[in-house]
Amino acid sequence: MLSQQLVNGVLLGAVYALFALGFTLMFGVLKVINLTYGFYFTAGAYIALALADYGLWLALPLAAVGSGVAAVVVDALLLTRLRRTGAPELASLMVTLGAVLALNAAMTAWLGPDIRRFPPSMIPATAFALGDTRVTAAQILIFVATIVLVGALLSLIRLTRLGLAIRALASRPDAAGLMGINPARTAAIVSFLSGGLAGAGGVLIALSSNAIQPYMGEEMLLRGFVVIIVGGLGDIRGALIAGLLLGMVETLTAGYIASELKDAVGFLILVLVLWTRPLGLFGRAIIRRA
């Protein structure tokens, strides 16, 4: 019983961490609460659904690219403009709020509110059992993908010139511009990466839950806030740890205290962390101080 709970907790945590990766990157570098992030997550799942006939290994990367492009377009149309005029952070929050209302409603009007499912051929149906503990192949896929993506993102940010430019933009946008970094181009790349990560996360998580509907991203968004704040804004390793922690705490709360409290416990942690350690549990933003 306990072993299954712990495994479930880790796997749920991997889902949260996977969702939060692009979110923390976007938030940490571009300094906006981008409420459209959930839309890229949903868009990824729908693109993969449309391409399901070509198999997972073609649908997944194309979904990531598609949602990455969507993120770049939204950023270029709405946020670049506000950044240029130095508008307050409130304005960017509001503009993404309006955008996500419009995008979600348009998607619902176009595709309908019904839950859709991937064809059975696309889902790895195998399940593994060790004693009483069961894990599905889709869950393992999410876990492995999360670890791989965290590793890839960390290496990109720490080891490459592009990563250096991203870190510079995160810490001092003005100075970055003076050092020959093109802030607009770097911001577009960050948007593409975050949108792509969101899209890939949407596909993988939809594979595991096998339920795709227009508001699936919105439902993850509040959990995403918890993960990126508890982990520290822009802290990729922190997001991984915080995601796993949240998954574990939620699963154990549901298993041993009361299942109705599952939704609240994350926010309780969020508020306590903000009150005591506003920079996140680990107290540093890796994008700034890698």
Place this chain on the structure above:
Amino acid sequence: MTVPDWLNDFLWTYQNLINALGVNGLLALSMYVVLAVGQLSLGQAAFMGLGAYSSALMTVQLHLPFPLVLPLSCVIPVLFALIIGGPTLRLTGVYLAIATIGLGEVLRAVYLNIDLLGGPMGLNGIPESAETWMIYALLATATALLWVVGKSRVGRAMEAMREDETAAQVMGVNLWRYRLGALVASAALAGLAGCLNAHVSDFIGPNEYGFEPAVTILSYALLGGIGTPLAPVLGAWVLTLLPELLRGISDIRLVINGLIIVVAVLFLPAGLFPWRLRRG
């Protein structure tokens, strides 16, 4: 006093809308108060929920008369604001926004899990004892009060804080006191709005006070602007009336609603009603 038939028909048909306009106006003022000191606090929906639930319990369980319930509906939201104010107001910007949203979600979970509060079903059968004139009397009083405060020394200090906190502090503005004061006033207004909302609709549920209402209330103030207390109220009216006017094209109603917010923020950064208070 006799009311002409056509007016009576009109009021009867649009009763809900007219009440919603008044309540949303109060909520916009509740948002205005914190934005006016430069605080991005998004707890208004949570305060509204506290006001709604506490007043509904006072009416249904304790059978208190409505004229007593209405003022008492501020008590719990104000106490909550005082308790969370200490640790929360040290945060600024997006951190404050997210902390207040988080508090709202914790409260939502509380409503969902306490039997006395009806759980996911919410509370039913609240007597509809709030009259339309009460809503508008409160709205007018609150707007007038905030107008007077805005024109006073206090209003000048609030505006100074909003523009430049450091400069305001150097000029002797006690930032901490103003922030807490704004939060408490915001909580009281939202509590009243919650009480009125509960007593015009006979039903309240936990999902009426979560994340989405919180951002909707913010959009009232942003669309209207925060130059005067009247601007956010007008913003709330535009955003409340708009979905009614677009009812014929219900499929894309929300799309248009969202686009209007986008366009307003991009092209009208000071809101639809950007005029500012004049001080002598």
